Each structure stands twice: as C-alpha cells, then as structure tokens.
Amino acid sequence: MQRWPSWTLAWPSPDLMLRTLGLFLIAITGVAVVGASAFAPHASDQSYRALLNAPPTAPHVRDDMGDWHAPFIYPWALVNQLEQRYEQDRSIRVPLVWLSGGRLVQSSDDARAPLLLLGSDSYGRDVFSRLLFGGRVSLGLAVIAALGALLLGASVGGLAGYTGGPADDVLMRASDFVLVLPAMYVALALRAVLPLVLSPRVVFLLLAGIFAIVGAPFFARGVRAIVRSERRQDYAVAATSLGASHARVLARHLLPAAWGFMAVQITMLVPAFIIAEATLSYVGLGFPDPTASWGTMLHDASSVRVFGDFPWLLCPAAAMFFVVLALNLVLERTDITVRLKPDATYK
C-alpha cells in the first residue's frame, strides 16, 4: 500500500479549523469595531437628507466601456420621491480617496455622492458606519456586562462554596431563584421601572448593571461547586496549614481552578447579552435614538416595508448572527448540557 511521505502536511482536524475560523471572525470584528473611527467612512450621526433609504453603492473597478479604473462608485439619482426608489447615474464616475482626513476610504465627492457600502437608513445615515460604531456599543456593553457578572458571580459563588453553612444556603437559593426566572423578563422589568428617557451613558451603565445581576447566578453556581470540591483537596489543606489566610486560599488557590468554567460561561453570556441589548432597544427600552447600537438600528428597521424594499437595514441582525456564530464555533466541542445547567458537569 502506498503511504504518504511523512513530510506532507496533514489537514488539521475539522474541529480545529472551525475553532480557528471562529477566533478569526472574532478578531476581525474586534479590529473593525475598535478602529471604527478609522474604518467608517462617516460619523454615526451624519445624515444625507437627499438619500433616505438609499441602496448600497458597490465599488466598481470597471466601467460600462470595459475600461479599468481605480475603485469608484456610481452616485444614486432619486427616481421616485414617494417610493424612495433610486437609480444609478452611470454617466458619472466618483473615485474613492484612500487615507484622507483620518478615514481609510471615502468618496471624493462626499457631499453629493457619499460612499454607502451598506446603503443608508430612513434618516439618510450610512448603515455601514453605524454598524461599526454600533458594534462598539453593543459588543462593549456585552463584554463589560459579562465581566461584571463574572466578578459578582465568582465572589458570591466563591464565598458560598468556601464558607458553607447557612450563608451558602441563602446565597444559592437566591441564585436558583434568579436562574428559574426568564432572564428577558427580569431585564425588561428592571429596565422598564427606571425612567424611560436617559442619556446614552447612563443607559449603558444601567444595562450593564442589570445584565450583570441577571448573569451572575450562572457563574455563582458553578464556581461554588468547584470551590467546594477543591477545598478538600490536599493542596488547599496544605496552603491553609502553612498559614495562608482565607482570602489568600480562596483567591490564589481555589478560584483559579474555576478558570476553565468561567471562560466557557463568558463565551456563552456575551452572545446572550448582545441579543438582550438588541431586544431591549428593539422594543424601545434600550438606547435613545441618535445613539447607534445594533439594537437601535433594528428598531429603526421595524416596519414591514423594510423587509420588502430596504433589506440592507437588517444588516445588524446579520452582524449579530456572525458574532454569535463565531463564539459558538469557539465553543463547539464544549458539552451542550453546560449551556442549560451551568453546574451540570461539576456536581
């Protein structure tokens, strides 16, 4: 039987490829969102009154005569004001300019023929730019809320697992109770009782706080179970008998045992929080209007005409899908039961 020579590169396993793809997608999203002010052709609130709900302007490199050019776009010309229908004006080529004014790329005639990679919304704002700036808000909120939940949950769970006794009972009953409730309704109720109109900064902190409280029990239960079983291990007993304080044993020796669990939980909570922000903003209880977030963008798209005539307004939904998919790809090999019962594998 012919065997492959040993120096040929083996294909990496499908699992590894999926994981790498996931990490790659996350990295791209991270760079795009952090560098939004350089990558976005426009500011998030810059609007073009003459281009409401305009379709995307695709960059071309070849004109109708078959000649090659540096990348350019065709401007939109309004055909029907009432139906907001546009047609490409193929007679004018608007070249793109690179690296000018602190932006990676924009149209050379930005006032009349702006570069709208994903079209514009009903206020004439560039959807692509808003997608990047909105990603900052949505992803930033989700990550900060997940870290807050981690901090809160790990301290509650660590304390409960370390001390045991009545404190343990009370803390775990409380977190069981929060886990039973449908998280969306808890977040909704907590948000709705606060004043409806608030500044974006306050809304950001408020939502991060609410999400952290709702998400904390997911950490608390697992961390408690791990700390409880690790406490009896020889290394923990040894540390105590060497005179380490309770705080030191907990922070230096026991909690690190829960790192793997916490990493998995964060990867699962971040998508949940992205969706939660979008849901709250969609129903009008999230960020106020001029702020771009993926949820407020979907809120603007919540009319039936959008689905038929202006589908590019649904881009934030696609963005959310890709981010959640990427995080799921990273998690693919993890036990599915962990998703439902955070401490299922640690009982």
Add this chain to the structure above:
Amino acid sequence: MLAYISRRLIFAVFLVFAVSSSSLILARLAGGDYVTESLGIEAHPETVEQARARYGLDKSIGAQYRDWLGRVVRLDLGRSLLYDRPVSDLIPERAANTAILAFTALLFATLIGLPLGVVAGSRRRGPGGAGGPGGVIPGVIRATSLVLLSMPPLLTSLFLVFVAARTGWMPIAGMRSPGEPSTGLTLDLLQHLIVPAGALALPLAAMFERLQAQAMAEAIGAPFVLATLARGVPRSRVVWRDALKASLRPIAAVYGIVIGTLLSGSFVVEVITAWPGLGRLMLDALRARDVFLVAGCAGAGSIFLALGSLLSDAALALVDPRVAEP
C-alpha cells in the same frame, strides 16, 4: 416521593407569589405613574389628583400592596388602567395565545430535534473511534444545528418575517386575518402560526438535536448495546428502541428549564410578529405603568413557569427515582 413533590409544590406557590408581588412593588416604585403617563406633564394638578384618587394610586405603597393582596385572595386582580377592563378578563385570553405559541413551538422542536439527534448521535464515531462526524448526514445535521444555535428567536423571527414578506407564502403578522372567525382552531390560525412558532422552534430544535446526539452517542457506547448487537438484533432496532430509551433522560430533564427559555423567546417573537400574547401585554403594561396589569402578567407568567418545572420534576422523579432523594 410525595415529600419531594410537595416540596416542589411549595416552591411553585412561593415563586408565583414572589414574582407577582415584586413586580407590583417594582412597577409602583417606578418614576412616573399611569396618570402622568396618560395625561401628560401639562395636565392640571387638580385633574391629576382626581385621577390618582379614582385609580387608587394616591395611597402609600404599603397600603396599596395590602389592598391588592386582600383582593387577590378573592381572585380579584384589580382593574387595568390602560384597557379599563378587569385584569382577570384580559389575562386568560392573552395567556392562552402565548400557550398556543409556546406549545406548538415545543412540539415542532421535539419532533424535529429528537429524531435528527438520534440519527446524528448514532452514527457519530468512525470505525477507529476517532472524533468528528462519522459521515455526511451527521455532519450536515451538526452544521445546521450550529448555525441555528447562533440564531436566537430575535434573529429567526426577523429572518422568517423577511422570507414571508419576500415570498408571500405565509402571513407575516398577527394571529387571525380580519373577517375570519375569532375563536377556535382554523386553517387561518395555523397559517398565522407558521412564522412565530417556527421562529421559536428552530433554535430549540437545534438544542434538542445536540443534546440528543450527545446522549445517543453515550448510549451507543454502552456495553448493553454491544451485547444486543452481538446477539444479532438489527442495528436500526437497537438504535431506535433500546438506545433511544436509554438516552431520553437528558431531554426529559431539560423540559422544565426550557419553559423559561420559551417564555423569554416568545416575548420577542410576539413583539416582532405582532402575536397578541402575554409578552406584548406585559410590555404595554410596563410602558404605561399599569401596575395591576403588570402584576397580573407577571403572575400568569410565573404560573406557566411553576407548572412547567413542576411537571418536569414529577416526570423526572418517575423516570429516575434518584432525584427525589434529598
């Protein structure tokens, strides 16, 4: 066994009581009340006072809560300020709509997810026991599940509404077309159910499929399966009868938790597809600061939740007596 179920029952009653009370108090504590929300800030102070007195909003929180408790014991949930109807009239209709939606979704998800999970799980490992999908069909099922798991109901409902709007194959929104009978199981109702129930069922089906595939793979690896195969029982019969039975417990255990997921999911589906359920009612009530309606909705939702977890606990205790031990 009886002690276990009665312990769960006490927890269920406590859950309903705690959720509805705390939502009443939360809604009452909120800045602004129904009167300021409905009359606007320019209303005459005297009108505002009169309206408050009429709705019973001028009392202190403690007094109002005592009042409400006293009436709830007599099954009087108060009067909705927003709809000007008794809360106990409004809730059953909306709760039934949510129940129809959630039950259909659960049925779809089980009917789709479970068999696919059996197929994917039973063919999982290759001859060498190597990891990864063992064949094209399980691979496709697994990939589809992965994609659907990344589409929570918010995204599936937007996607299905988009498909419905583009193709015109099914109604986009609402529960019944105008002119159709407004009660009973009609073809029109079933058509309207496709988008919302599908949106709710797809992510759930994916989760069931993954769960069942994993349980199935474990069951297939058990010695009794090998023994049965060795005795010459056909493979399909071993998979669909013996291994399936042994692998059902994880899904049975998950049903109780899924009720919460379904309620959370049905909220956003109801809002996007204009399904007149409990979630939309709760949203409207919260926005209008309609305190009694908020408490009623929360109470109804928690009854669903408590019933679901109670049934699932009882079923699990029957299947696996170990869980009932303290």
